[in-house]
Amino acid sequence: MRLLEGFSGTALQLPNRMAMAPMTRGRADDVTGVPHPRTVEYYAQRASAGLIVSEGVWVNRTGKSGPGIPGLATEQQAEAWRAVTAAVHEEGGRIFAQLWHAGRVAHPGVMGRTPVAPSAVRQAGRIFSAAGWTDTVEPRALGENEIGEVVQDFAAAARRAIAAGFDGVELHGANGYLIQEFLARNTNRREDRYGGSVAARLRFPVEVVVAVVRQIGAARVGLRISPGNPENDISEDDWKEVYPRLIAELRRYELAYLHVIDTPDVEVLSHLRPLWPGTLIANLRSEEPTTQDEGESLIESGLADVVAFGRLFIANPDLPARFALRAPLARAHHDVYYGARLDGYTDFPALEADPAKFACSARS
Numbered sequence: 013m014r015l016l017e018g019f020s021g022t023a024l025q026l027p028n029r030m031a032m033a034p035m036t037r038g039r040a041d042d043v044t045g046v047p048h049p050r051t052v053e054y055y056a057q058r059a060s061a062g063l064i065v066s067e068g069v070w071v072n073r074t075g076k077s078g079p080g081i082p083g084l085a086t087e088q089q090a091e092a093w094r095a096v097t098a099a100v101h102e103e104g105g106r107i108f109a110q111l112w113h114a115g116r117v118a119h120p121g122v123m124g125r126t127p128v129a130p131s132a133v134r135q136a137g138r139i140f141s142a143a144g145w146t147d148t149v150e151p152r153a154l155g156e157n158e159i160g161e162v163v164q165d166f167a168a169a170a171r172r173a174i175a176a177g178f179d180g181v182e183l184h185g186a187n188g189y190l191i192q193e194f195l196a197r198n199t200n201r202r203e204d205r206y207g208g209s210v211a212a213r214l215r216f217p218v219e220v221v222v223a224v225v226r227q228i229g230a231a232r233v234g235l236r237i238s239p240g241n242p243e244n245d246i247s248e249d250d251w252k253e254v255y256p257r258l259i260a261e262l263r264r265y266e267l268a269y270l271h272v273i274d275t276p277d278v279e280v281l282s283h284l285r286p287l288w289p290g291t292l293i294a295n296l297r298s299e300e301p302t303t304q305d306e307g308e309s310l311i312e313s314g315l316a317d318v319v320a321f322g323r324l325f326i327a328n329p330d331l332p333a334r335f336a337l338r339a340p341l342a343r344a345h346h347d348v349y350y351g352a353r354l355d356g357y358t359d360f361p362a363l364e365a366d367p368a369k370f371a372c373s374a375r376s
């Protein structure tokens with residue numbers, strides 16, 4: 013069971029190789045962006061993960077993607093996160109904050125203004141707003157000066173995260189949000205120094221990394237990427253050219269880790285792993301939650317140092333213990349994934365707490 017062995021990287025020392033993947037749960041106060049008081053308990057319950065990566069947290073209000081998503085843009089928000097990090101540390105855990113700007117995957121009905129993006133290219137499909145599923149709107153292209161301000165917002169949020177007790181930050185460069193929108197040709201049609209050639213499309217993501225590294229040090233910074241992933245209407249047919257170049261830029265900083273989302277055929281990982289000498293966290297994106305066996309084989313094959321599990325951590329707060337015992341796993345219904353409701357949040361029991369309850373919803 014390699015997943016349950018300790019991991020010692022240049023920056024991360026973890027008691028096991030299981031990370032809790034970042035997962036938006038939508039329970040924060042929608043007006044203030046302050047995490048719900050129960051969020052303290054939610055993350056503390058999951059502190060046996062080698063590393064917790066928090067739900068995506070917005071760096072400025074325009075970057076808020078949906079209802080009930082918390083921020084790290086104000087002192088009030090940071091204060092509430094302080095209670096979360098203290099509780100996780102109290103339970104012996106480690107937690108990074110995932111810093112997020114949603115770019116065009118946002119809606120005026122959620123954050124009160126026109127979304128911003130590299131270019132004014134509307135996202136196909138619909139988006140979840142306060143009024144339910146609604147049509148997306150055309151974003152406004154960021155001016156060159158504004159791009160620098162967003163970079164500074166990431167740096168300021170990173171500073172707040174460390175002051176609030178987080179062990180580090182993960183920059184959300186995956187799943188079609190602002191950072192990936194700069195990388196992808198279909199969302200970045202700019203003709204200035206931030207668009208066009210691959211080198212120009214890398215500029216904003218690298219500027220964010222560099223600004224955050226300057227602010228809190230490389231050992232406390234991770235980056236999440238999802239090369240070629242079409243989520244949120246991204247088209248990256250040139251990912252095999254773009255991401256090796258991005259990695260070449262990043263290699264000079266000894267980041268805490270690179271977090272790569274792949275599909276189960278592990279094509280992205282086998283391509284990028286040899287290029288990244290540092291710590292690599294892998295996560296698989298498919299219909300079904302990433303399984304223990306998939307995680308074991310990612311470690312065994314050397315494609316990953318640590319594996320991030322998402323949905324299984326929602327319903328199994330003590331997932332490492334369950335993996336150790338090969339115990340049955342509870343499943344959460346997707347109705348409870350997001351939203352202000354409190355059921356399906358902190359009420360999934362640990363194994364010994366209520367075996368009868370978990371057995372009802374178990375699958376092997």
Ligand SMILES: Cc1cc2nc3c(=O)[nH]c(=O)nc-3n(C[C@H](O)[C@H](O)[C@H](O)COP(=O)(O)O)c2cc1C
Pocket residue numbers: 033034035036037067068110184186187236273295296297298300301302320321322323324349350
């Ligand atoms: C409810 C939910 C919320 C998510 N929110 C985020 C998020 O805020 N940031 C992010 O990078 N990925 C997010 N993801 C993606 C997960 O981190 C992960 O990539 C995905 O669930 C696949 O892993 P799994 O098979 O172990 O669940 C979310 C997934 C789910 C199910």
